[in-house]
Amino acid sequence: MTTLTDLGLRAVRSLDPERAHRVAINGLRAGLVPKWNVAVPGVLRSKVLGFDLAHPLGLAAGFDKNAEAVGPLLNCGFSFVEVGAVTPVAQYGNLKPRLFRLPDDEAAINRFGFNNEGVEAVRQRLFLKAHPARGPIGVNLGANKLSKDRVADYVTVLTRLADCSDFFTINVSSPNTKGLRDLQEKTALEELIRAVLTARDDVAAEKPVLLKLAPDLSDAQLVDVVEVCMDQKIDGIVATNTTLDRQGLRSNYQGEAGGLSGQPLFEKSTAVLKRVAEVTGGNIPLIGVGGVASAEQAYEKIRAGASLVQLYTALSYHGMGLVPQIVKGLAKLLERDGYTNISQAIGVDVRASSTG
Ligand SMILES: Cc1cc2nc3c(=O)[nH]c(=O)nc-3n(C[C@H](O)[C@H](O)[C@H](O)COP(=O)(O)O)c2cc1C
Numbered sequence: 001m002t003t004l005t006d007l008g009l010r011a012v013r014s015l016d017p018e019r020a021h022r023v024a025i026n027g028l029r030a031g032l033v034p035k036w037n038v039a040v041p042g043v044l045r046s047k048v049l050g051f052d053l054a055h056p057l058g059l060a061a062g063f064d065k066n067a068e069a070v071g072p073l074l075n076c077g078f079s080f081v082e083v084g085a086v087t088p089v090a091q092y093g094n095l096k097p098r099l100f101r102l103p104d105d106e107a108a109i110n111r112f113g114f115n116n117e118g119v120e121a122v123r124q125r126l127f128l129k130a131h132p133a134r135g136p137i138g139v140n141l142g143a144n145k146l147s148k149d150r151v152a153d154y155v156t157v158l159t160r161l162a163d164c165s166d167f168f169t170i171n172v173s174s175p176n177t178k179g180l181r182d183l184q185e186k187t188a189l190e191e192l193i194r195a196v197l198t199a200r201d202d203v204a205a206e207k208p209v210l211l212k213l214a215p216d217l218s219d220a221q222l223v224d225v226v227e228v229c230m231d232q233k234i235d236g237i238v239a240t241n242t243t244l245d246r247q248g249l250r251s252n253y254q255g256e257a258g259g260l261s262g263q264p265l266f267e268k269s270t271a272v273l274k275r276v277a278e279v280t281g282g283n284i285p286l287i288g289v290g291g292v293a294s295a296e297q298a299y300e301k302i303r304a305g306a307s308l309v310q311l312y313t314a315l316s317y318h319g320m321g322l323v324p325q326i327v328k329g330l331a332k333l334l335e336r337d338g339y340t341n342i343s344q345a346i347g348v349d350v351r352a353s354s355t356g
Contacts, residue, residue, distance in 0.1 A: 295329025
């Protein structure tokens with residue numbers, strides 16, 4: 001049966017994708033939010049990064065870049081929301097068009113290039129506390145395209161938002177700002193993480209800092225990056241950002257430059273997550289993101305080592321109704337497999353593959 005939500009989704013999908021996204025954010029701000037009336041099963045409750053969370057599903061960075069709709073997004077049922085990427089100074093990003101739908105692949109390609117209103121605008125919104133304190137708000141830290149000192153940019157954004165947000169993600173994995181991914185190189189990364197953690201310790205010692213990885217690193221690079229994270233005592237790792245890989249796509253626009261997200265990213269990002277879980281040995285929490293569009297896929301991320309799961313692209317194909325669907329489905333899967341709490345399932349496939 002065609003529901004109002006289906007009709008709404010179809011109407012929004014007939015627009016240019018960036019415009020459709022604007023319509024979605026405006027709709028959320030106007031309170032056009034599906035009512036969250038899910039009694040979340042206790043099996044999903046856990047404490048991660050110091051947060052008591054009713055379930056593990058959060059919104060990935062990039063959807064609400066300017067913190068315009070954090071309250072409504074939490075009301076849609078996400079247990080946490082990551083805003084940004086935020087840079088010190090407002091910037092336009094790359095020229096339009098810069099977001100493409102790949103419907104036959106249930107995917108998207110974007111090359112936004114950190115378009116955002118800058119740290120002061122985001123600070124004002126977060127301070128207005130337009131959101132009830134229903135869940136943690138993270139900030140995805142970025143650097144301005146023309147910055148002469150990118151390390152200082154990450155530090156500035158963290159420092160300005162330390163008193164109005166709950167955790168931070170260092171984003172060195174966006175493919176859309178030239179040279180940004182070079183910050184994943186060992187020495188540069190050590191310097192960056194050290195600077196960000198020092199700034200955090202000065203202003204908000206208790207707030208976790210995570211690092212978000214690209215899925216396109218070689219195994220040696222990945223191990224290096226994870227070892228730097230562990231040495232520097234980062235609080236968690238997000239795996240992964242979008243990919244430059246274009247294998248196996250069927251849709252128009254597959255040749256567009258930018259980062260690919262959605263279904264085609266699922267296997268690759270889950271493999272990276274699993275590898276990170278092997279190297280970290282369960283010693284720090286991981287957030288699994290990339291191609292999640294079902295409870296089964298969220299469950300696979302958890303079994304591959306994720307304590308929390310994020311998604312973005314699937315929302316544009318399935319709408320916000322996906323959130324309760326995944327939450328309820330995940331509880332059923334855990335109960336089916338005999339777990340009494342989600343924490344028992346984290347990384348079970350990692351342990352199985354490393355011993356077997
Ligand atoms: C349009 C768009 C913009 C994004 N912007 C950011 C960003 O600013 N910072 C970031 O760390 N990730 C960004 N991402 C990546 C997502 O957070 C996520 O890591 C990636 O899309 C994989 O998840 P998904 O397949 O569920 O979309 C963006 C993704 C999309 C589709």
